[in-house]
Amino acid sequence: xxxxxxxxxxxxxxxxxxxxxxxxxxxxxxxxxxxxxxxxxxxxxxxxxxxxxxxxxxxxxxxxxxxxxxxxxxxxxxxxxxxxxxxxxxxxxxxxxxxxxxxxxxxxxxxxxxxxxxxxxxxxxxxxxxxxxxxxxxxxxxxxxxxxxxxxxxxxxxxxxxxxxxxxxxxxxxxxxxxxxxxxxxxxxxxxxxxxxxxxxxxxxxxxxxxxxxxxxxxxxxxxxxxxxxxxxxxxxxxxxxxxxxxxxxxxxxxxxxxxxxxxxxxxxxxxxxxxxxxxxxxxxxxxxxxxxxxxxxxxxxxxxxxxxxxxxxxxxxxxxxxxxxxxxxxxxxxxxxxxxxxxxxxxxxxxxxxxxxxxxxxxxxxxxxxxxxxxxxxxxxxxxxxxxxxxxxxxxxxxxxxxxxxxxxxxxxxxxxxxxxxxxxxxxxxxxxxxxxxxxxxxxxxxxxxxxxxxxxxxxxxxxxxx
Amino acid sequence: xxxxxxxxxxxxxxxxxxxxxxxxxxxxxxxxxxxxxxxxxxxxxxxxxxxxxxxxxxxxxxxxxxxxxxxxxxxxxxxxxxxxxxxxxxxxxxxxxxxxxxxxxxxxxxxxxxxxxxxxxxxxxxxxxxxxxxxxxxxxxxxxxxxxxxxxxxxxxxxxxxxxxxxxxxxxxxxxxxxxxxxxxxxxxxxxxxxxxxxxxxxxxxxxxxxxxxxxxxxxxxxxxxxxxxxxxxxxxxxxxxxxxxxxxxxxxxxxxxxxxxxxxxxxxxxxxxxxxxxxxxxxxxxxxxxxxxxxxxxxxxxxxxxxxxxxxxxxxxxxxxxxxxxxxxxxxxxxxxxxxxxxxxxxxxxxxxxxxxxxxxxxxxxxxxxxxxxxxxxxxxxxxxxxxxxxxxxxxxxxxxxxxxxxxxxxxxxxxxxxxxxxxxxxxxxxxxxxxxxxxxxxxxxxxxxxxxxxxxxxxxxxxxxx
Numbered sequence: 001x002x003x004x005x006x007x008x009x010x011x012x013x014x015x016x017x018x019x020x021x022x023x024x025x026x027x028x029x030x031x032x033x034x035x036x037x038x039x040x041x042x043x044x045x046x047x048x049x050x051x052x053x054x055x056x057x058x059x060x061x062x063x064x065x066x067x068x069x070x071x072x073x074x075x076x077x078x079x080x081x082x083x084x085x086x087x088x089x090x091x092x093x094x095x096x097x098x099x100x101x102x103x104x105x106x107x108x109x110x111x112x113x114x115x116x117x118x119x120x121x122x123x124x125x126x127x128x129x130x131x132x133x134x135x136x137x138x139x140x141x142x143x144x145x146x147x148x149x150x151x152x153x154x155x156x157x158x159x160x161x162x163x164x165x166x167x168x169x170x171x172x173x174x175x176x177x178x179x180x181x182x183x184x185x186x187x188x189x190x191x192x193x194x195x196x197x198x199x200x201x202x203x204x205x206x207x208x209x210x211x212x213x214x215x216x217x218x219x220x221x222x223x224x225x226x227x228x229x230x231x232x233x234x235x236x237x238x239x240x241x242x243x244x245x246x247x248x249x250x251x252x253x254x255x256x257x258x259x260x261x262x263x264x265x266x267x268x269x270x271x272x273x274x275x276x277x278x279x280x281x282x283x284x285x286x287x288x289x290x291x292x293x294x295x296x297x298x299x300x301x302x303x304x305x306x307x308x309x310x311x312x313x314x315x316x317x318x319x320x321x322x323x324x325x326x327x328x329x330x331x332x333x334x335x336x337x338x339x340x341x342x343x344x345x346x347x348x349x350x351x352x353x354x355x356x357x358x359x360x361x362x363x364x365x366x367x368x369x370x371x372x373x374x375x376x377x378x379x380x381x382x383x384x385x386x387x388x389x390x391x392x393x394x395x396x397x398x399x400x401x402x403x404x405x406x407x408x409x410x411x412x413x414x415x416x417x418x419x420x421x422x423x424x425x426x427x428x429x430x431x432x433x434x435x436x437x438x439x440x441x442x443x444x445x446x447x448x449x450x451x452x453x454x455x456x457x458x459x460x461x462x463x464x465x466x467x468x
Numbered sequence: 469x470x471x472x473x474x475x476x477x478x479x480x481x482x483x484x485x486x487x488x489x490x491x492x493x494x495x496x497x498x499x500x501x502x503x504x505x506x507x508x509x510x511x512x513x514x515x516x517x518x519x520x521x522x523x524x525x526x527x528x529x530x531x532x533x534x535x536x537x538x539x540x541x542x543x544x545x546x547x548x549x550x551x552x553x554x555x556x557x558x559x560x561x562x563x564x565x566x567x568x569x570x571x572x573x574x575x576x577x578x579x580x581x582x583x584x585x586x587x588x589x590x591x592x593x594x595x596x597x598x599x600x601x602x603x604x605x606x607x608x609x610x611x612x613x614x615x616x617x618x619x620x621x622x623x624x625x626x627x628x629x630x631x632x633x634x635x636x637x638x639x640x641x642x643x644x645x646x647x648x649x650x651x652x653x654x655x656x657x658x659x660x661x662x663x664x665x666x667x668x669x670x671x672x673x674x675x676x677x678x679x680x681x682x683x684x685x686x687x688x689x690x691x692x693x694x695x696x697x698x699x700x701x702x703x704x705x706x707x708x709x710x711x712x713x714x715x716x717x718x719x720x721x722x723x724x725x726x727x728x729x730x731x732x733x734x735x736x737x738x739x740x741x742x743x744x745x746x747x748x749x750x751x752x753x754x755x756x757x758x759x760x761x762x763x764x765x766x767x768x769x770x771x772x773x774x775x776x777x778x779x780x781x782x783x784x785x786x787x788x789x790x791x792x793x794x795x796x797x798x799x800x801x802x803x804x805x806x807x808x809x810x811x812x813x814x815x816x817x818x819x820x821x822x823x824x825x826x827x828x829x830x831x832x833x834x835x836x837x838x839x840x841x842x843x844x845x846x847x848x849x850x851x852x853x854x855x856x857x858x859x860x861x862x863x864x865x866x867x868x869x870x871x872x873x874x875x876x877x878x879x880x881x882x883x884x885x886x887x888x889x890x891x892x893x894x895x896x897x898x899x900x901x902x903x904x905x906x907x908x909x910x911x912x913x914x915x916x917x918x919x920x921x922x923x924x925x926x927x928x929x930x931x932x933x934x935x936x
Contacts, residue, residue, distance in 0.1 A: 188759050189716075193661030248657075291656050 006038025022174035026310030026327035028125035035132035046142040064321035072328035086114030093219035099270035178312035200289030206240035229375035257281030299353035314360035362415035474506025487635040490642035494778030494795035496593035503600035514610040532789035540796035554582030561687035567738035646780035668757030674708035697843035725749030767821035782828035830883035
């Protein structure tokens with residue numbers, strides 16, 4: 001992979017041109033990948049340049065970067081720079097209703113996820129892309145239409161003027177509500193689904209306390225409350241960003257500042273001094289709760305000229321912290337296919353769909369599964385016990401038994417294989433626990449009978465008597 | 469329900485206006501329902517008037533009308549007229565590879581489905597709608613855009629001119645690729661999915677033989693071949709319309725007339741004399757195989773002014789013969805709600821979604837399930853045995869055990885309840901069969917032991933010996 005052997009059109013006349021629609025995280029990273037491979041890259045972003053814009057809004061503030069995302073960043077030489085601006089989170093810190101805190105580590109001491117700032121990461125990646133001479137970044141160019149038949153993209157500028165461009169390859173990285181995908185929707189036999197979960201989310205801030213973090217910084221804090229939950233991720237400025245997940249109708253029930261405080265007193269009492277009463281009263285009403293969507297579609301390519309990556313192909317709910325990581329993994333998977341098929345797009349694009357569709361459907365399902373697990377099971381004794389058993393077994397049989405969370409977060413095992421492996425691991429573990437439990441019961445009973453035969457005889461007789 | 473008490477706007481100034489988008493089967497039927505209730509009805513259809521147009525194309529030729537559809541037709545006084553133009557099909561006629569035919573009845577002697585001609589039924593319903601003085605039918609008016617906020621519909625005429633209209637209620641009956649639904653897609657928290665099945669379909673014709681049906685007319689003929697299948701429905705002109713369902717790649721493998729004949733000789737040998745060699749060679753290439761889509765969405769209403777019905781809300785694969793019936797049932801369900809809520813649209817529309825979404829998701833799932841059953845299981849001994857057991861149990865316990873097919877086809881039990889009932893019935897039946905089977909085995913074994921003790925002793929000894 002080098003820019004010296006740049007991918008050229010079939011007649012060898014010129015370097016291949018790729019249009020990347022969307023300059024968010026996946027679009028910006030992809031620009032680096034394609035540039036490194038020698039394509040002539042044009043990136044088109046509808047919003048203003050996030051590197052210079054004052055007001056950055058809309059999406060969640062921080063994200064959890066894990067192994068898959070880091071591997072993609074590593075491939076373009078950006079891993080260390082990004083990691084240096086993230087805060088390691090080594091486990092979950094569960095906040096009980098009584099204010100008790102208990103931690104559950106994510107894995108071994110060198111297994112952690114990183115809390116990174118979305119806007120900052122976006123700026124870093126755009127800057128990295130802009131350093132390639134063969135990348136052109138275009139902002140405030142909103143895709144109006146894309147015709148996959150003739151490859152023509154129509155963009156609109158803020159003054160309302162439109163212009164058309166055409167490329168050898170169009171990569172839609174334009175997010176969950178992708179305009180590029182509309183062209184895919186017109187194709188016969190393109191499957192598509194989106195579902196909104198009943199929960200919305202709202203972001204709140206825990207400011208620094210005496211110039212330092214107000215809680216333990218190296219954890220993902222969780223307040224699980226069954227039907228709803230709050231989480232908090234640390235920021236570089238020693239604040240935390242809290243996200244409250246709750247059914248929309250619950251959000252709508254709270255209409256005054258006092259109601260909000262009463263609600264927090266009831267469910268998140270330990271968070272009130274951290275958030276601040278007055279700030280909470282205001283912040284809650286700053287923006288309405290935001291919706292969360294899960295998008296699945298298939299295939300991710302039309303022929304060898306159009307493809308979708310990132311949220312445009314597979315928006316997932318945020319409960320596994322894999323949205324960005326899966327999008328970044330798209331880029332590295334495609335890059336590996338380009339190596340494998342020697343830059344032959346006619347082979348790489350269909351292969352990309354074949355590989356990624358089952359995996360991205362799997363991570364969508366896993367994220368939906370964790371949507372329940374995080375708010376419901378994470379504080380149950382059984383969950384903690386199973387995590388404990390999983391970790392012990394992983395320690396004893398590191399290659400055979402790998403906990404689900406570890407496979408998703410700290411490996412590049414394909415997501416759909418993660419589900420398969422997790423299922424048979426669960427079967428084995430549950431069988432072992434059952435056999436051990438049964439044996440223990442039998443042995444225990446035998447021992448009791450041996451040592452207390454007289455007492456038991458009376459007990460059993462009484463029991464029989466009661467049953468009559 | 470009468471036109472004398474016509475639904476009026478809140479200020480009582482004028483009769484409420486309803487726009488029905490789409491003049492297919494469900495649109496035309498709905499026009500009758502709304503007209504009967506006293507609305508001012510405007511129906512807009514993109515195509516030419518099917519009552520006068522020469523060339524009617526696109527959708528499948530005939531359909532299976534069953535109880536739900538008939539009940540809706542009955543409510544507008546159209547049942548007898550439509551039934552008189554249909555051909556009763558009293559069961560499945562299974563064609564084996566060897567050409568052997570065996571029939572499995574759908575139920576009792578008065579339980580049958582009707583093969584009806586789509587275009588003819590559409591004409592009949594449009595004619596019925598046109599008889600109401602408060603119905604206006606508009607053809608060649610293609611919906612360009614619908615704005616649910618201000619209720620404005622923009623239509624385009626064949627000359628390219630557009631005009632805008634607004635109504636008190638807009639009902640999208642514009643099919644699986646509904647334009648009305650696009651407005652719904654813009655709503656936050658509107659869930660949507662569509663999936664194409666890997667099979668396509670192609671229609672062929674078995675002409676009359678000596679002026680009469682070439683096969684038994686009162687059956688739905690099925691040639692189940694596991695990965696693909698053919699069916700045939702009788703027409704009033706004594707022909708049959710065959711539909712071949714097959715994975716697209718299989719269709720594409722046959723590129724010459726001779727290959728087609730070889731294929732039919734291999735899999736449907738008994739159909740060749742019926743279809744005719746030369747006709748088959750030509751018909752196969754007349755049109756490419758058509759795709760089949762299953763659409764689910766939720767909700768079916770936006771506030772109290774916009775709703776979806778029929779395929780626009782829930783296109784299903786055709787394997788349960790319920791597409792039209794479910795769409796017709798939409799009309800009668802809404803009509804019943806209008807009675808229940810005294811024409812209050814603000815209550816009827818949300819109630820319609822609450823009732824119909826789970827039911828229409830259920831029929832979509834059932835149709836998908838039958839997609840496998842029809843081509844795979846229908847010719848297995850277990851399937852025939854279970855149908856036999858189901859029918860006996862239904863005869864003995866007519867209210868308790870109702871076969872799945874009967875509930876779907878010959879009742880108005882809500883589709884989602886059909887699935888629930890079918891599950892527990894299956895559990896009961898399988899348990900009973902298991903217990904009966906086990907008892908029979910035990911009793912049989914005991915009897916054998918009793919009557920042939922000597923022989924068995926030798927047998928068992930040999931068996932023990934062999935095992936050593």
